[in-house]
Amino acid sequence: MIDAYIDRLDDELRARGVPGSTRRRIRAESTDHLRSDRDAESRFGEPAVIAQRFADELGTTAALRNARRSFGALAFAGLVFGALAAGWVGARWPHGIAVLSAPQAAVIAFTAVAPQVSFVSGALALLRALRRRGRSVLPSAEVAVIRHRVGVALAAGIVSVAAAASFCATFTAHLPAWSMPVAVAGCTTSAALLSACFIALVRESRLRVEQPGGAGDVFDDLGADVSSVFAGSPWLFASVVATIVGAAVFVPGLLADDGFDGALRGLAEAAACFGGYAVFN
Structure with a gap:
């Protein structure tokens, strides 16, 4: 029996x-x-009830743990990316977009966009994980949100390090001599760490969490104080964040006597930020 x-x-x-x-x-x-x-x-x-309790607890614990570990891997990749970017500043570049080939323009685009997507998604995953630390069980919808954020962050992170390595290989004639060796070592290590976290995500996603409850939103990440300021309006919050992002890009250009180009870059960043929210909302 x-x-x-x-x-x-x-x-x-x-x-x-x-x-x-x-x-x-x-x-x-x-x-x-x-x-x-x-x-x-x-x-x-009943065995089914006991099994579901185990799955809920194991799935919650794994999701929170992997969010923290993934952000650590993303942070390492960010340090590598920052070190490489330091070598890109002041390098001798071909003038004008017209002199760039389509592959070169694609490499630049991925190098510019993918790290931002990775950072934002990874930071949101970590923030939710920290907000929910100590919880033994989370609703299945909330676990799905954390897993989704981690997955997007890791995928964009892998694209980022691949783009950074491709950038160094494509423009190696214009970069310091140390850029390519650092890119090979740093990007290879980063890709291995990010891939390991992605494999862990795939494995822990097999755990079927079925705890009822809502997924929450960005205000659950930022807390009640922020929610009260924006009266729970996500579109107002998105508008304010997009404005801040645009200003953060515009102001340095203005200080460097590059106000017009800085304004264009700021508007592009703000539009991309707001457009991203509209697409993924």
Whole structure:
């Protein structure tokens, strides 16, 4: 009778994506407990309910943990990217977009956009994970949001390091001699770390969390104080953030006596920020 119960529990755990090593540990501990107490089976409850409880807790813990680890990998990639970008400043560049080939323009575009997407998505994933630290179970919708943010951040991060390496290879004649060796070592290491986190994300996404509840929004990330300021209006918040981003790009150009180009870049950044919110909202 106990063996039949344990077999049913194991089947339910497998159906919810609990990995084999964890199932074996749960099976061993449950068997010991049931054999030591005759009435334990009645108190355990239905195997499906027990299995879902395990899946909810394991899925929540894995999602929060991977969000933190992924941001660490993204931070390392960001340091590599920043070191390479320092070598790009002041380099001798071909003047005008007309002299660039289509592949060169594509490399520049990916190098400019992908890191921003990676940073924002990764930061939002980390912020939600920190807000929910210590929680044993989160709603399935909220776990899905964290997983999605981590996935976007890691994918954009991998594109970023690939674009940075391609940038150095494409424009190596215009860059310091150290750029290419640093790009090879740094981008290879970054790609390995980001890929490891992505593999972990794929594995933990197999855990079926079914806890009811809402996913929350950006105000759950930023807290009640910010929510009260914007009266819970996400479009107003998006407009303010886009304005701040545009100003952050425009002001340095203005200080460098490059006001017109700075204004164009600022408007482009603000439009991209607001457009990104409109697309993904």
